[in-house]
Amino acid sequence: KLTYFDGRGRGEVARQLFHLSGVPFEDNRIPMAEWPAHKASMPFGKMPLLEVNGKPLPQSYAIFRYLAREFGFVGDSPFAAAWVDAVADQFKDYFDEIKSLLFVHFGFAQGDKEKMMKDVAIPARDKFFPMLEKIAKDNHNNGHFVGASLTWVDLLIAEHVSVLLKYMPGFLNDYPTVLSTVKKINSIPKLKEWIDKRPDSTF
Amino acid sequence: IFSFSSQKSHHFSRLSAMSVYKLFYFDIRGRGEVVRQTLALAGIPFEDIRLPRPADGPQWAEFKSKTPFGQMPVLEVDGKQIPQAFAISRFIASQHGLAGATAFEAAWVDAIADQWKDFHTEFSKFLFVKLGFREGNEKLLKAEHGIPSLDNFFPLIEKQLKETGSGFLVGDSVTWVDLLIAEAVQVISTAEPDFLDAFPEVLKHEQKIHAIPLIKKWIENRPEQRR
Numbered sequence: 001k002l003t004y005f006d007g008r009g010r011g012e013v014a015r016q017l018f019h020l021s022g023v024p025f026e027d028n029r030i031p032m033a034e035w036p037a038h039k040a041s042m043p044f045g046k047m048p049l050l051e052v053n054g055k056p057l058p059q060s061y062a063i064f065r066y067l068a069r070e071f072g073f074v075g076d077s078p079f080a081a082a083w084v085d086a087v088a089d090q091f092k093d094y095f096d097e098i099k100s101l102l103f104v105h106f107g108f109a110q111g112d113k114e115k116m117m118k119d120v121a122i123p124a125r126d127k128f129f130p131m132l133e134k135i136a137k138d139n140h141n142n143g144h145f146v147g148a149s150l151t152w153v154d155l156l157i158a159e160h161v162s163v164l165l166k167y168m169p170g171f172l173n174d175y176p177t178v179l180s181t182v183k184k185i186n187s188i189p190k191l192k193e194w195i196d197k198r199p200d201s202t203f
Numbered sequence: 204i205f206s207f208s209s210q211k212s213h214h215f216s217r218l219s220a221m222s223v224y225k226l227f228y229f230d231i232r233g234r235g236e237v238v239r240q241t242l243a244l245a246g247i248p249f250e251d252i253r254l255p256r257p258a259d260g261p262q263w264a265e266f267k268s269k270t271p272f273g274q275m276p277v278l279e280v281d282g283k284q285i286p287q288a289f290a291i292s293r294f295i296a297s298q299h300g301l302a303g304a305t306a307f308e309a310a311w312v313d314a315i316a317d318q319w320k321d322f323h324t325e326f327s328k329f330l331f332v333k334l335g336f337r338e339g340n341e342k343l344l345k346a347e348h349g350i351p352s353l354d355n356f357f358p359l360i361e362k363q364l365k366e367t368g369s370g371f372l373v374g375d376s377v378t379w380v381d382l383l384i385a386e387a388v389q390v391i392s393t394a395e396p397d398f399l400d401a402f403p404e405v406l407k408h409e410q411k412i413h414a415i416p417l418i419k420k421w422i423e424n425r426p427e428q429r430r
Contacts, residue, residue: 044318044359052307062313069306078294079283085290090272096324131272 001026002063004048005035007201010060011048013155014067019194020150021071029199061088068152080147087135087145088153094128095160105167106203121168129175132157136177143184150188158185163203224249226291227266228276229256232386232427234288235276240382241292243421245299253426289316296379304374311373312380318359319383325352333394353391357402360384364404370411377415385412 002018004011006029018025030038030047039045044058050066057063065085068074075081101121104111135145142148145157161182164171172179186192224242228235230253242249254262254275263275270277271286278284278291285291293313296302303309329349332339360372369375372384388409391398399405413422422428 044314045355055307057307057310057314059314059317061317062310065313066306066310069309078298079280079285082285082290082294085293086271086285086287089287089289135271 001028001051002048003028003030003038003051005030005032005203006199007203008159008198009203012159013060013064013152014048014050015198016155016159016191016194017064017067017071017073017152020073020188020190021067022190023071061092064088064152064156073150073152073155075147075151076149077147080151083146084151084153087132088156090128090131091153091156091160094124097124097127102163102167102203108203117168121171125171129172129178133175133178136175136181140177140181143181145181150185154181154185155191158182162186221248222281223279225252225279226250226276227252227254227270227279229254229263230426231256232390232425236386237379237383238276238278238288238291238295239425240386240418240421241295241301241379244377244382244415244417245295245301246417247295247299289320292379292383301377301379303378304376308374308378312378315360315363315372316380316383318356319380319387322352322356323387326356330391330394353398357399357405360408361402361404364408370408372408377412381408381412382418385409389413 002011002014002025004014008015015025015027035047038047042049042058043056046058048058048060048063050057050063057066065074068084075084098121100109101111101113101116103109104113104116132145139145139147144150144154146153157178161172161178186195224247226235226238226242226249228238239249239251254266257263267273271284274286276288276291277286278294285294293302296312297309303312325348328339329341329344329347331337332341332344333349363372364370367373367375371377372381384405385408388399388405392406392409413419
């Protein structure tokens with residue numbers, strides 16, 4: 001059972017892993033207004049929360065990695081798995097920098113979008129995406145960010161890039177290999193099927 | 204090419220055909236210490252390469268472009284690089300029985316580590332000023348970031364230790380997140396001696412982890428201890 005807000009946010013990769021593997025799960029979506037009542041019952045006071053036969057597991061990346069291991073999306077060797085983890089953690093650092101602007105786009109916060117684009121988003125992008133572009137280029141024969149098969153970091157990045165393309169078109173024009181890799185990932189049949197039918201949300 | 208201090212680990216446990224491990228970080232504990240301790244606890248000999256900080260020489264400026272993400276720590280295994288401290292620690296730990304006894308326990312190790320990372324992002328706004336790494340209003344940052352983040356995080360760790368009852372954070376045996384948290388507790392207790400007094404299990408845990416023979420030996424011999 002996956003418990004998260006009624007949006008993609010920090011829960012979507014887990015949902016995608018379930019849909020890709022064909023393993024059934026309860027997609028428990030909590031409306032914003034009901035969240036305060038649930039907070040105290042969460043081990044770390046946050047969502048997403050995964051429950052496996054009733055046993056709770058918090059923290060999004062721990063959840064993604066656990067499901068990816070169970071379902072075969074963690075990388076084809078310990079070294080590849082370490083690189084999946086490393087790219088994900090580097091992405092997390094970047095996301096922590098850019099999220100303040102994204103939250104304004106999602107409607108969670110107020111802010112001057114143009115100023116934040118200049119002061120926050122562009123510097124964050126320019127630190128992270130050249131490295132990601134190189135990683136994608138070095139691995140471009142495989143059509144993934146790490147290794148030769150789909151991993152949870154592919155899903156993590158593809159979901160984020162979709163958000164950027166929606167709210168900040170042109171933002172990644174200088175990173176064509178990142179964009180083409182994301183396009184390949186999003187066209188995986190089982191993933192495309194979920195993307196086409198999932199509930200809409202701003203975030 | 205580079206001149207930086209390098210010390211071989213004292214911990215040779217297996218002399219079979221082993222991979223060659225080199226860890227690159229600054230000459231501080233910081234983000235590298237959990238990796239060094241994980242290697243030490245796994246009994247893996249490694250070259251502990253310590254670069255001078257940027258203000259003290261050009262070595263980091265030269266090496267930076269050779270790292271995957273322009274950051275350290277970086278582990279080289281037979282010449283192949285792995286960046287990011289948690290990715291490295293998990294890579295070593297999971298191959299040496301230091302990442303939990305089951306997949307679910309491994310996931311809880313990861314969850315606690317990531318929760319610490321969230322805490323540290325907030326707490327370091329105060330800590331780095333306290334330790335003199337950056338300028339700032341120490342008193343204000345302690346009140347606005349230090350104490351609130353501490354009060355959000357350490358009750359969870361205290362509770363987790365009470366629940367496992369084993370003296371370890373996850374399951375019945377030591378994992379890399381025990382090393383991470385014990386190191387953090389030592390850093391915080393050194394900077395602010397009474398800061399964790401409300402968390403007796405946390406303080407006991409630090410003592411227990413740092414008494415593990417291979418860790419005790421590492422701490423006694425690390426450069427920071429001998430300065």
